[in-house]
Amino acid sequence: MHLPEPGTIEIAPSLLSADFSCLAEEVSDVENSGVKIIHLDIMDGHFVPNITIGPPVVSSLRKTSDLCFDAHLMISQPQRYIKDFANAGADHITFHIEAEGDPRDTIAMIEEAGCSAGICIKPATSPEEVLEIASLCRMILVMTVEPGFGGQVFREKCAEKCAFLRETLGKDLRIEVDGGINEQTAGKAGQLGADTLVAGSAVFGSRNRREAIEKIADSAIKS
Numbered sequence: 001m002h003l004p005e006p007g008t009i010e011i012a013p014s015l016l017s018a019d020f021s022c023l024a025e026e027v028s029d030v031e032n033s034g035v036k037i038i039h040l041d042i043m044d045g046h047f048v049p050n051i052t053i054g055p056p057v058v059s060s061l062r063k064t065s066d067l068c069f070d071a072h073l074m075i076s077q078p079q080r081y082i083k084d085f086a087n088a089g090a091d092h093i094t095f096h097i098e099a100e101g102d103p104r105d106t107i108a109m110i111e112e113a114g115c116s117a118g119i120c121i122k123p124a125t126s127p128e129e130v131l132e133i134a135s136l137c138r139m140i141l142v143m144t145v146e147p148g149f150g151g152q153v154f155r156e157k158c159a160e161k162c163a164f165l166r167e168t169l170g171k172d173l174r175i176e177v178d179g180g181i182n183e184q185t186a187g188k189a190g191q192l193g194a195d196t197l198v199a200g201s202a203v204f205g206s207r208n209r210r211e212a213i214e215k216i217a218d219s220a221i222k223s
């Protein structure tokens with residue numbers, strides 16, 4: 001499924017906090033709870049100090065789900081893996097501005113592979129660094145924690161970059177926020193202009209995923 005058009009608030013559960021012994025059931029649980037997007041955290045143990053999943057796992061999950069697969073490549077050399085993740089079933093591929101390679105070439109490769117492209121900034125990176133290429137992307141991802149691990153505390157200062165990006169770039173692209181999003185912090189993220197909220201521990205750490213998702217969405221919508 002393609003990334004939903006801008007104009008709606010979407011919650012994207014982050015697979016990193018799911019139970020890896022039964023990933024297909026975990027994905028299906030959130031799919032049945034009404035989300036349109038699943039956020040796939042791809043880590044290489046080099047760009048970030050953690051290792052997660054590769055294309056074979058994405059490909060297996062693709063057979064079980066119709067969700068939009070939002071692949072967040074936390075890897076040093078994204079260009080080496082774009083085709084593999086696209087062939088595995090990613091719909092949208094986000095890479096880091098801090099990673100290796102010319103970002104324009106990386107975006108072109110993502111589109112050639114049949115996916116929409118996104119660019120991500122880490123907490124220390126200024127949003128101005130993505131302005132020139134923003135119009136080539138369907139979504140900008142603003143990290144509100146240092147990438148690598150779930151369960152960290154939301155950094156409001158980082159989320160303020162969303163307000164700058166929204167004001168400068170308008171409403172025609174999605175702004176995604178990732179890290180420490182829960183019922184308490186989603187309102188602030190929404191107020192600052194984010195419309196796509198990644199939530200890992202707040203969704204998968206909850207017994208009732210539907211309720212957790214609805215509470216996060218409500219708080220973002222009411223903001």
Ligand SMILES: O=C(CO)[C@@H](O)[C@H](O)COP(=O)(O)O
Pocket residue numbers: 014016017039041072145146147148149150151152178179180181198199200201202
């Ligand atoms: O990309 C990352 C971490 O690198 C995130 O997607 C986290 O996995 C979000 O987890 P929570 O902060 O929501 O628990």
